Structure formats: C-alpha cells, structure tokens
Amino acid sequence: MTLTDETFAYQNFDTIFKQILQDLGVNRSVKSYRIIANPGAPYFLISLKFGRARSAVKVTDMSQLNVHTGGTALTITDESWAPALLSKLWQRYGRDRVEQLTRFEILIHGATTEELESMELDPGEELKTKLLDAVWRLFPEGFTVRYDIIDDKAMTIIGTEHDMKPEWIKVAKMVHEDVRGKEDQ
Amino acid sequence: MYEVLMYDGGVYKVNELYELVEDVGGFVLQKTQIQVQITVTMAIPEEERTAIEAKTRELGGKIVHVPLAGTEIAVVAPTLGRHHMPHPTCDIAEQLRRLGAITVVMGLARGKGRRTSQINADEKAIIEEYDAAVFVLGNFKDCILEHKVRLFEDIQIPVVAACGPQLDSLPNCEAVVCGIGRKVERMRREEEIKQLDQISEAMEGVIQVKRRELEEDPLFVHPAEVKDRISELEVVQRSLRPAPVVLHLDGLRVKIPYKEWKDQLSAVDVYGRRLGDIATLSDSRLGGSTLIKIMTRAEVEYHDAQRKKGTV
Structure with a gap:
C-alpha cells in the first residue's frame, strides 16, 4: 500500500470518469463502477457493470427491402448505420453474396426478405466499444501492462507499469465478481 | 530599468502615443490592431510611466497590467x-x-x-x-x-x-x-x-x-533596445512566423536561421557597438531560430579590457 494520502486522486478519478461517460453519452449505460488505484504497488483497476444497451435496431429501421430476381435488394435510408449493417451482412452471408450496387443500394444474393426483416444489429457491441474508449481515456497512460476480464454483465481492467503480479489479478477477479453481482446504484 | 506595459484602446491619435514612447526613450514592441481597436505592448523607462498613463487617459484607452511581458x-x-x-x-x-x-x-x-x-x-x-x-x-x-x-x-x-x-x-x-x-x-x-x-x-x-x-549585474542594453534594431533587418520583416522577435529577460529569440544569418546579426549596430561584441549568439535547438544572450555591463567591460590588452 502507498504511504501517502491519495484522497485527491481518488476523488479526481471519480469526477473525470463521470465526465467522460457523459461526454460519450453512455452515463446511463453504466449501472455501477469501481476504481481502485494503488500507486504503491503500483496498479490501477477499473471495473464496471453494463447497463442496458439501447433496444435492438432492426434492418427495416434503417433501410427498405425489395424483392429482387437474384435475392433481396436493400435501400439504405439512414446512412449512419451503413458500416454496421454491411459488416453484419458480410458476417452472415459472406462477401461474395453481398453486392454493393451504389452508395445506398445493396443486393444480397439468395436471401429472402423475411430473413432480412427479422435481422437485428447488436447495439451491445457498440456500447462496449464506447465504454472501452471511456476506460482508455481514464486509465493512467504509463500503465501499459494490462489484464482484462469481460463478460456479458461487467468489464474489469487492471493495469500496471512492469510485471503483473498474480495477486493483483486475484484482486481484479474478486472486484469483477463483486461488481458483476452488485445491484443498480 | 525598462518597464513593459500594454496600451489597450482605439486607433484614434495613437501616433501621439508612439511619439511619446519614442520621446521618453522607450520602444514599441508589438502592435495588434483589430479594426479600430489596438493593443500596443511597449517598453518604457520606469520613471516615465506617469507620462504614458496621462497620454493613455487623454486618448481614452487604458493601461493593462502585463507582469509577464517580455518573457x-x-x-x-x-x-x-x-x-x-x-x-x-x-x-x-x-x-x-x-x-x-x-x-x-x-x-x-x-x-x-x-x-x-x-x-x-x-x-x-x-x-x-x-x-x-x-x-x-x-x-x-x-x-x-x-x-x-x-x-x-x-x-x-x-x-x-x-x-x-x-x-x-x-x-x-x-x-x-x-x-x-x-x-x-x-x-x-x-x-x-x-x-x-x-x-x-x-x-x-x-x-x-x-x-x-539581473538588476544586480545589469545587462549592457535592454533586450527591447536590441529588438528595435533587429526588427529593421529585411529578413526579419519578411519573416512570416508569428512574433519573429521574442523578448527574453536576458536576451531575445530571433526566428531566422542562425547558420545563414549569424554574421548579419552580429554586425547589427547597437549604440555604436557590434551586437556580436555585446551578446552571445547561438543556434536554437528548435531549429530555424537564433538565440541572443546579452552580456552584462561587467562582462562587456571585461571583454573590452581583454581586447585592449591583446592589441597593446
């Protein structure tokens, strides 16, 4: 443990993490979090429990589906979703079957309109990316040796400057379980 | 000793201020004009501050306290x-x-x-x-x-x-x-x-x-006086860099390359002396700039004495 009084640091990290979450527009997507900093060791640990991601977005919310001789033609109406939509289509049908006709039109060979209507994009992934961004903004820059635990409910990241000690990983696992099981704040 | 002040006011009759600054033996260091508003940073002898303040009042401007000017x-x-x-x-x-x-x-x-x-x-x-x-x-x-x-x-x-x-x-x-x-x-x-x-x-x-x-062993000339002379050089006037000549407490930074211009800079006349004789010129680590450290009066006297000995 450190012998110095680090009250300022603890308060400051708490404040700046809240501000970062607000900046990224994800403050409601974090149910609870815990920051543990031990400069004497040294390690820095942050654990956060995910809130609910916004409700799933259907393909029909961002595009129009039309029956086509070769499959289904899709006209994008909200371009901001285009990258996520395209990667989802590639994932499911493969690059050969997804043909980009124009900037807004995509032809999916051999896919039915019903199949595409039921398809949803995963907003959870987007949320995780944003929360990771928030964590990197907060994390001390020099602590580049990191260990992370991520599951469907929570994410814990511990970082240090040199060797990561097994007992710190144990602490991270304990904190992760604790935060994971915690009720909403 | 010189004191650095900043005038903040309109352009109306501002030439009278420039003339007064010159009359009292001061220098205008920087002018920034935005439409009809102007800020003038100047170095004046400490004892002339009241005269400058009176002129500022007359012109409807104000003197802004800039304790870090010249650094x-x-x-x-x-x-x-x-x-x-x-x-x-x-x-x-x-x-x-x-x-x-x-x-x-x-x-x-x-x-x-x-x-x-x-x-x-x-x-x-x-x-x-x-x-x-x-x-x-x-x-x-x-x-x-x-x-x-x-x-x-x-x-x-x-x-x-x-x-x-x-x-x-x-x-x-x-x-x-x-x-x-x-x-x-x-x-x-x-x-x-x-x-x-x-x-x-x-x-x-x-x-x-x-x-x-610095006052305990004063500089041979105030950096503002050197700035006044260096600003007359064509290469400095042509320089597009913001603030091509920057004052330091004991010298200046001139934003022209040392290697190309050291001889011309050394030859600048300051009260009948070569700048190279009363200051040390060196290359800045930042590149494209020259650092000038002005010697103290004692140092200049010492160098003069050494030179005399050498010639005798």
Missing part, C-alpha cells in the same frame, strides 16, 4: 496524449499569455508513467532556452514525490509545478500550485480560475526574482 515561458506536460492535453496545459498557457508572456506548450517523449517517466538531454536543453517553465503534473502524490520530481531536477531555469494533491513543498522547483490534477474539461469554474491565478502569481514571483538578480 517566454514553456508549459511542459508529461506527454501530448489525451491524458495530459489539452486541459489543463492549454488553460495554463492561455493564462500566462493574458499576462503578457509568449508561451510554448510541449510534451515530453517519454514523460508518462512512474519508473518509466524520463526526460532526455535534448528536451532539457530546449526547456532551458526559455525564461521559466511550468510543469503540469497529475493526481498521485506518491507518483509526483517519488518519480515525476526527477523530470525537473537538473533544469537550470526557474520551474513552477502544477499538480493535483496538496503538497507543502516540492523539491527541484521554485513554486508549487496544488489542486489542479487531471481534467477533461476547460478550467472555467470559479475555483479553477482561482487556481489559474495562483499559477500566474507564482510565475510572477519567480520572474520578479530573476529580474532582481
């Missing part, structure tokens, strides 16, 4: 990463600029971390070209006291440290301002503005001490 200050952060930039480093630099200083913001290549935090000889030499430096540090007391303090242990210019935790004192620096730490927003709350004021007050104190030390 160039480095604001140093451990890195240029998002963790240290832009806040509060840029806010501190802006605060110092408002008080008349020319500032540069720099990030160290490997200043991050604890044990891995370091500063190299080149970075130290660059920082030492300035009149003073502000080191902007972070949140952990342990980290600052045990490791970051080494970043400025050998720096030969005065250092003001800004950090988060409350510290009674910090070694290797002239002043420490606490309560700042890491920020992700601009410093615009009341208590943050007070902290910025504390930093500028600390810097003012440091510069004051340095000025007093």
Whole structure:
C-alpha cells in the first residue's frame, strides 16, 4: 500500500470518469463502477457493470427491402448505420453474396426478405466499444501492462507499469465478481 | 530599468502615443490592431510611466497590467496524449499569455508513467532556452514525490509545478500550485480560475526574482533596445512566423536561421557597438531560430579590457 494520502486522486478519478461517460453519452449505460488505484504497488483497476444497451435496431429501421430476381435488394435510408449493417451482412452471408450496387443500394444474393426483416444489429457491441474508449481515456497512460476480464454483465481492467503480479489479478477477479453481482446504484 | 506595459484602446491619435514612447526613450514592441481597436505592448523607462498613463487617459484607452511581458515561458506536460492535453496545459498557457508572456506548450517523449517517466538531454536543453517553465503534473502524490520530481531536477531555469494533491513543498522547483490534477474539461469554474491565478502569481514571483538578480549585474542594453534594431533587418520583416522577435529577460529569440544569418546579426549596430561584441549568439535547438544572450555591463567591460590588452 502507498504511504501517502491519495484522497485527491481518488476523488479526481471519480469526477473525470463521470465526465467522460457523459461526454460519450453512455452515463446511463453504466449501472455501477469501481476504481481502485494503488500507486504503491503500483496498479490501477477499473471495473464496471453494463447497463442496458439501447433496444435492438432492426434492418427495416434503417433501410427498405425489395424483392429482387437474384435475392433481396436493400435501400439504405439512414446512412449512419451503413458500416454496421454491411459488416453484419458480410458476417452472415459472406462477401461474395453481398453486392454493393451504389452508395445506398445493396443486393444480397439468395436471401429472402423475411430473413432480412427479422435481422437485428447488436447495439451491445457498440456500447462496449464506447465504454472501452471511456476506460482508455481514464486509465493512467504509463500503465501499459494490462489484464482484462469481460463478460456479458461487467468489464474489469487492471493495469500496471512492469510485471503483473498474480495477486493483483486475484484482486481484479474478486472486484469483477463483486461488481458483476452488485445491484443498480 | 525598462518597464513593459500594454496600451489597450482605439486607433484614434495613437501616433501621439508612439511619439511619446519614442520621446521618453522607450520602444514599441508589438502592435495588434483589430479594426479600430489596438493593443500596443511597449517598453518604457520606469520613471516615465506617469507620462504614458496621462497620454493613455487623454486618448481614452487604458493601461493593462502585463507582469509577464517580455518573457517566454514553456508549459511542459508529461506527454501530448489525451491524458495530459489539452486541459489543463492549454488553460495554463492561455493564462500566462493574458499576462503578457509568449508561451510554448510541449510534451515530453517519454514523460508518462512512474519508473518509466524520463526526460532526455535534448528536451532539457530546449526547456532551458526559455525564461521559466511550468510543469503540469497529475493526481498521485506518491507518483509526483517519488518519480515525476526527477523530470525537473537538473533544469537550470526557474520551474513552477502544477499538480493535483496538496503538497507543502516540492523539491527541484521554485513554486508549487496544488489542486489542479487531471481534467477533461476547460478550467472555467470559479475555483479553477482561482487556481489559474495562483499559477500566474507564482510565475510572477519567480520572474520578479530573476529580474532582481539581473538588476544586480545589469545587462549592457535592454533586450527591447536590441529588438528595435533587429526588427529593421529585411529578413526579419519578411519573416512570416508569428512574433519573429521574442523578448527574453536576458536576451531575445530571433526566428531566422542562425547558420545563414549569424554574421548579419552580429554586425547589427547597437549604440555604436557590434551586437556580436555585446551578446552571445547561438543556434536554437528548435531549429530555424537564433538565440541572443546579452552580456552584462561587467562582462562587456571585461571583454573590452581583454581586447585592449591583446592589441597593446
């Protein structure tokens, strides 16, 4: 443990993490979090429990589906979703079957309109990316040796400057379980 | 001694102010005109301040207190990463600029971390070209006291440290301002503005001490007088860099390449003497600039005596 009084640091990290979450527009997507900093060791640990991601977005919310001789033609109406939509289509049908006709039109060979209507994009992934961004903004820059635990409910990241000690990983696992099981704040 | 002041007013009859400054033996250092508003930074003999103040009143302008005018200050952060930039480093630099200083913001290549935090000889030499430096540090007391303090242990210019935790004192620096730490927003709350004021007050104190030390063994000429002569050079007038000639407490930075222009700069006439005889010219580490350190009266006398001995 450190012998110095680090009250300022603890308060400051708490404040700046809240501000970062607000900046990224994800403050409601974090149910609870815990920051543990031990400069004497040294390690820095942050654990956060995910809130609910916004409700799933259907393909029909961002595009129009039309029956086509070769499959289904899709006209994008909200371009901001285009990258996520395209990667989802590639994932499911493969690059050969997804043909980009124009900037807004995509032809999916051999896919039915019903199949595409039921398809949803995963907003959870987007949320995780944003929360990771928030964590990197907060994390001390020099602590580049990191260990992370991520599951469907929570994410814990511990970082240090040199060797990561097994007992710190144990602490991270304990904190992760604790935060994971915690009720909403 | 010269005093640096800033006039803030309209362009109406401002020529009368320029004439008065010249009559009392002062210099206009910088003019910034925005439509009909103008700010004029000038160096005047201390005893003539009342005359300048009277003229300013007559012209409907005001004299702004710029205690850091005539100085160039480095604001140093451990890195240029998002963790240290832009806040509060840029806010501190802006605060110092408002008080008349020319500032540069720099990030160290490997200043991050604890044990891995370091500063190299080149970075130290660059920082030492300035009149003073502000080191902007972070949140952990342990980290600052045990490791970051080494970043400025050998720096030969005065250092003001800004950090988060409350510290009674910090070694290797002239002043420490606490309560700042890491920020992700601009410093615009009341208590943050007070902290910025504390930093500028600390810097003012440091510069004051340095000025007093210089007064004990005064410079042969005031840097403003040299600036006046150098500004007449065509290459300086052609320079597109902002503030091509910057005043330091004991010299100047001229933003033209040393290798190409050292001879012309040395030959500049200052009260019948060559600039090369009363100042030391050197290449700046930043590239494309020349540093001029003006010798003290005692040094010039000593060199004159040496020269005479050599010729006799």
